[in-house]
Amino acid sequence: MKPVVVLGFDAASPRLIRDWALPAFARLRADGVTARTLNPPGLYVGAVWPSLITGVSPARHGRWCYDQFIPGSYGVRRMSPRDYQVEPFWMALDRAGKRVAIIDVPKSPSHALANGLHIADWGTHDPESRGFHTYPEALAHDVQRRYRTEPVGGCDSYGHDHDAVQQLCDRLIERAERKTELCLDLLARERWDLFFAVFTESHCAGHQLWRLHDPAHPEHDPVLRRALGDPLERVYRALDRSLARLLSALPTDATVVVLASHGMGPHYDGNMLLADMLAAMHVSGTRRDAVSTLQRTWHAAPAPLRRAINPLAVRAGLWLGRRRAGAPPGLGSALRTPDPTRMRYFAVPNNDCHGAIRLNIVGREPAGCVRTGGDVDDTIAALREELRTFVNEDTGRPVVASLHRIEDLYPGEPHGALPDLIIDWDRSAPIRRIVSTRYGRLERPPLTPRTGDHQPDGLLIARGPEIASGGDLDAMASVDLAPTICTILGLPRPDLDGHPIAAIVAPSKS
Numbered sequence: 001m002k003p004v005v006v007l008g009f010d011a012a013s014p015r016l017i018r019d020w021a022l023p024a025f026a027r028l029r030a031d032g033v034t035a036r037t038l039n040p041p042g043l044y045v046g047a048v049w050p051s052l053i054t055g056v057s058p059a060r061h062g063r064w065c066y067d068q069f070i071p072g073s074y075g076v077r078r079m080s081p082r083d084y085q086v087e088p089f090w091m092a093l094d095r096a097g098k099r100v101a102i103i104d105v106p107k108s109p110s111h112a113l114a115n116g117l118h119i120a121d122w123g124t125h126d127p128e129s130r131g132f133h134t135y136p137e138a139l140a141h142d143v144q145r146r147y148r149t150e151p152v153g154g155c156d157s158y159g160h161d162h163d164a165v166q167q168l169c170d171r172l173i174e175r176a177e178r179k180t181e182l183c184l185d186l187l188a189r190e191r192w193d194l195f196f197a198v199f200t201e202s203h204c205a206g207h208q209l210w211r212l213h214d215p216a217h218p219e220h221d222p223v224l225r226r227a228l229g230d231p232l233e234r235v236y237r238a239l240d241r242s243l244a245r246l247l248s249a250l251p252t253d254a255t256v257v258v259l260a261s262h263g264m265g266p267h268y269d270g271n272m273l274l275a276d277m278l279a280a281m282h283v284s285g286t287r288r289d290a291v292s293t294l295q296r297t298w299h300a301a302p303a304p305l306r307r308a309i310n311p312l313a314v315r316a317g318l319w320l321g322r323r324r325a326g327a328p329p330g331l332g333s334a335l336r337t338p339d340p341t342r343m344r345y346f347a348v349p350n351n352d353c354h355g356a357i358r359l360n361i362v363g364r365e366p367a368g369c370v371r372t373g374g375d376v377d378d379t380i381a382a383l384r385e386e387l388r389t390f391v392n393e394d395t396g397r398p399v400v401a402s403l404h405r406i407e408d409l410y411p412g413e414p415h416g417a418l419p420d421l422i423i424d425w426d427r428s429a430p431i432r433r434i435v436s437t438r439y440g441r442l443e444r445p446p447l448t449p450r451t452g453d454h455q456p457d458g459l460l461i462a463r464g465p466e467i468a469s470g471g472d473l474d475a476m477a478s479v480d481l482a483p484t485i486c487t488i489l490g491l492p493r494p495d496l497d498g499h500p501i502a503a504i505v506a507p508s509k510s
Contacts, residue, residue, distance in 0.1 A: 001098075001193060002465075003254045004485050007246060008198035009239055010049075010106055010125060011206050012260040014459035020233060024244035025461070028258055032463030033503050035473035037481075038456075039262050040064070041409045042422035045351035045454045048262050048478060049107040054086040055482030055496030059413035061086040063107070066126075069348040069358060071417050073366065074340045076349055081109035081128055089482035089493065090116075093194055096491050101186055103197035104179065110135060116192070119143060122182075123150035123175045125203040146185070147178045155204035156449055160211075162224060168208060169231040172201040173238040180242040187249050193489055199242060205235040206264035210452025217266055218430055219451055255464035255488055255504065259481070263455030267352070270399050270431040272444045274355045274423070275347040280439040281386050282343050341367035344379055348419050353454050355400075355423030357383070364416070380405065380421065386438070392426065393433040393441070401426045462504045473503055 014036070017025050040047040040058050047064035051057060058064040062085040067076045088108055090100045100116035102108065110120045110133065118135040121127035122143060132150075134140040151171045158168040176199055183197050211219040213232040243258065250256060340346035343360055350356035359379060362368035370379050380403075387400045401424040406415050409422060425431060433443045460476065463469075479498035486493045487500040 001490060002488070003192055003251055004194050004257065004488050005192075005246075005250055005254050006194070006196040006257045006259060006481075006485070007243060008105065008196070008259045008261060009243075010198055010200040010203040010261050011264050011454060012202035012236070012239070012459075013206065013264045013455070014260050014457065015263065016232075016236060017260060017459065020236060022236060022240035024240045024247060025258070028243075028247065028256070028461050028463055029470075031469050032256070032461055032467050033469075033471040033473050035460045035462075035501070036475040037259070037261075037458035037460050037478050038475050039458060039478045041456070042354050042356075042404060042406070042424075043350065043418070044262060044456050045353050046107075048458070049105065050084065051478050052259075052261065052481050053088040053090075053105060053108055054084065055089050055479050055486075055493065055498050056086050057410060057413060057479060057497050059410050059415065059418060060497065062417065064418075065349045065351055067349040069417070069419070071364075074346075078129075081107070081130075084109045087111070089486055089496070090194060090196065092491060092493065093486065093489060098193035098489055098491075099190065100194040101192045101196070103183060103186070103195075104200065105196055105198050106200060112136075116194075117186075119182075122147075123152065123179055123200065124198070125155065125200040125207075143182065147182050150175050150178070152201075152204065155208050158208060160219075160221075160449070162227060165209065165212065165224065165228060165231055169205070169228075169234055172205055172235050176201045176235075176238050176242050180245055183246055184249055187246075191251065194485065197246075199239055201235050202239060202260075202264070205232050206452040207267075207450040208452070209235070210264065210266060210450075213452075214266060217451060253465055255467070256462065257481070257485070257504075258461045260459040261478075262458045264452050265455045266427070266430075267446075267448075267450050267453035268427040268430050269352050269354075269425045269453065270423075270434070271350070271352050271355050271425075272447045273399075273431065273434060273442055274357075276442045276444065277387070277390055277434075277439070278343070278345060278347055278357070279338055280436075280442065281383075282338050341365075342369075344370050345383060345421075350419060350422075351454075352448070353425075353456075355425065356419035357421040357423070359420045361420075383421070387423070389436040389438050390434045390442075391436070392429060392431055393435050395429045397426050397428065399426055399431050399434050400424070462501075464504070467504060471503065473501065476501055 040051050043058050043064035047058040050061050050063045054061045063079055068079055069076055094100055094113045094115050102118040104122055104124050106124050110118055112135045121132050151174050158164045209232040211217045212225050213230050345357050345359050348356045348358045359370050360368050362371050384403045388398055390399050392399050404422045406418050406420055435441045477498055480501055483493045483496045483498045484500045484504055487505045
């Protein structure tokens with residue numbers, strides 16, 4: 001059986017790979033086929049690797065964020081690799097007797113392998129709570145003895161001055177070089193049926209160094225850029241050198257798949273303001289209901305009673321009217337999120353790129369108040385209209401570009417645990433201060449020092465002895481990777497959501 005080697009580059013921008021004409025990537029593209037990869041819509045930031053390694057959508061594997069809403073409650077919980085509802089595709093290969101080596105595949109649940117090894121979180125971006133460990137367990141000592149503890153640590157802990165940026169860049173390159181040596185060592189030990197290793201230095205670098213790469217970024221520092229060059233490009237070129245070394249060490253009959261999981265761009269989104277936006281809408285709605293109730297009660301009261309309390313009613317009506325017309329400037333700094341059990345909709349975690357909203361539906365939530373059917377449609381229509389009133393104070397553009405129902409993004413799939421609505425932010429500029437003619441002004445500082453953030457599409461390049469060279473394939477779904485590899489290795493998986501990529505599993509010679 002001919003081996004398969006998958007080399008991943010986490011959150012490496014396909015555009016930058018092309019723009020910088022990285023030599024190893026360029027040679028691989030010339031020798032093989034290339035496809036744009038489509039990641040799970042709206043949930044891709046936390047679901048890209050779970051979907052790649054399980055071959056199913058987040059509606060089935062159940063993981064798309066570090067914290068997730070708990071169905072049947074109004075709470076959230078921290079997710080772990082134990083929460084996957086579908087196992088990684090390589091477990092079926094292992095049971096079939098295939099020799100597999102898994103090295104630092106992000107967000108991958110760890111299982112003991114009967115016919116291979118798994119190195120987890122030696123050097124990954126945002127490792128899982130368990131941290132570095134291996135199967136077999138004795139391998140951990142060997143890895144640390146030969147390659148020591150990874151040198152980067154948490155990339156959010158580095159500052160933005162010259163020395164901190166230089167140190168982060170140097171350490172990322174050092175980690176890539178050490179992992180290359182580790183992979184070369186493992187490749188030399190035996191012939192693997194599946195060898196799957198991922199480099200995550202592009203992910204850390206994209207988050208922390210984007211401001212220096214992008215002259216249009218508001219935090220761009222031209223003085224530091226002149227002193228250091230483009231540190232993001234330095235990291236990418238180091239990864240390209242790692243790719244070249246690994247390609248030269250592979251068996252000539254191997255099918256090679258190189259994957260840039262998803263892209264990177266400026267960190268412009270409004271998720272830190274979403275809960276405040278919904279709270280302001282709820283508070284305004286509550287006050288509007290209070291005004292209506294007061295008015296109905298007032299007109300139903302006897303005339304002598306109205307005359308007796310008229311001065312108080314006038315003062316209350318004026319106060320409620322002012323509050324109804326718009327919240328005062330600075331509301332965001334003092335606003336407290338109302339109890340979600342009393343709201344028709346509330347924000348739920350979904351990383352940074354896309355906002356996520358859960359409807360408080362009767363029969364599904366413990367204190368549901370939105371009835372299924374027309375009430376859901378009316379609630380979403382009203383919510384869409386209200387969200388349009390919020391504009392970016394710095395640009396005058398609406399901050400919400402679009403609002404999607406989850407059943408439109410994942411048709412025919414189970415939606416009970418997913419958010420009901422996904423927000424696409426207008427990411428043309430930073431969103432720091434927003435204003436609404438109905439709800440006033442809201443402002444929040446960034447929740448993270450990261451100046452770069454994810455973009456949805458990735459890149460796949462495949463090369464093999466029978467794969468036609470220099471071709472561009474149609475866009476493929478990220479869930480297509482797992483069934484493609486299984487099919488190449490003689491273990492078709494019709495139970496997965498994806499489909500084998502015909503040009504790779506049944507290629508025609510050029």
